[in-house]
Structures are given as C-alpha cells and as structure tokens.
Amino acid sequence: WNLGMPPDPRTTRIASQHDLSMEGHRAYQITEKDIGNWHWFIAMDEQNRADLLALGAPSGRILLMRQFEGGGSLQEIPDPYSGPENGFEQVYEILENSAGPLLDHLLEQGGV
Numbered sequence: 001w002n003l004g005m006p007p008d009p010r011t012t013r014i015a016s017q018h019d020l021s022m023e024g025h026r027a028y029q030i031t032e033k034d035i036g037n038w039h040w041f042i043a044m045d046e047q048n049r050a051d052l053l054a055l056g057a058p059s060g061r062i063l064l065m066r067q068f069e070g071g072g073s074l075q076e077i078p079d080p081y082s083g084p085e086n087g088f089e090q091v092y093e094i095l096e097n098s099a100g101p102l103l104d105h106l107l108e109q110g111g112v
Contacts, residue, residue, distance in 0.1 A: 002027040008081065010088045018092060032056055040106060045076035066094065068101035 005027045006012070012022045030041070032055050041062045043049040052062050066075050077094060080087030 003029055008088075010080070014088045014092050018096075030055065042102065045079075063102065063105070065102065066098050068105050069098055 007015075007022045007025055007027075015022045030052065035052075035056045039061060041052050041057050043052060043062055043064050045064075049062050049064065053059060065077055069075075077091060078087065080091045084090075
C-alpha cells in the first residue's frame with residue numbers, strides 16, 4: 001500500500017540528523033523479474049525472507065540484515081512504525097552497526 005510513496009517523515013527526519021538524504025527514495029515492491037536481475041537480497045526479517053523465497057529467490061542469495069552482527073545474531077530489524085517514539089533512531093543505529101559487517105561479507109563473496 002506504500003508503493004511509490006516517499007519514506008515516512010520520521011525516517012526522513014532521522015536520516016537528516018545523520019547527514020543522509022532520502023530525497024528521491026520511493027517504496028518499491030520486489031517482483032519475480034528482480035529475482036533474475038539481482039544477485040543478493042537483504043531481508044529485514046523472517047517474513048521478508050519468506051516472501052523472497054516465495055518469489056523464487058535462491059535461499060543462498062538471501063541474507064538477513066543483522067546476521068553478521070557480533071555473536072552471529074539472527075535478530076530481526078524491529079518495525080519502528082508502531083513502536084516507541086525513539087524507534088526510528090534505534091533502527092538507524094541497528095542498520096548503521098550491521099551495514100559494515102554485511103558489506104564486508106558481500107565484498108568477500110565478490111558480490112558488490
């Protein structure tokens with residue numbers, strides 16, 4: 001239902017506070033066509049992973065955003081929309097901490 005919509009204003013505000021621009025970003029729905037065109041899929045939670053599998057993405061090409069955190073955590077990215085007031089900042093911090101190890105893994109795999 002958010003297809004084509006810009007990010008939530010709370011996301012934009014947190015991004016701006018961290019010198020990131022959300023300008024031009026719009027919600028996009030991954031399709032079966034994307035499965036054949038993209039090598040890696042980064043899921044935020046198990047439902048995202050299940051949806052990607054249902055579209056035909058090979059399980060070995062689906063990574064969970066948090067799986068490379070210290071200790072091999074497979075925790076999901078919490079949905080900040082209905083959570084506490086600081087939920088968007090918490091999600092930013094989780095993504096910031098997870099992005100480096102994820103990128104390192106992708107570089108090791110030759111997939112970036």
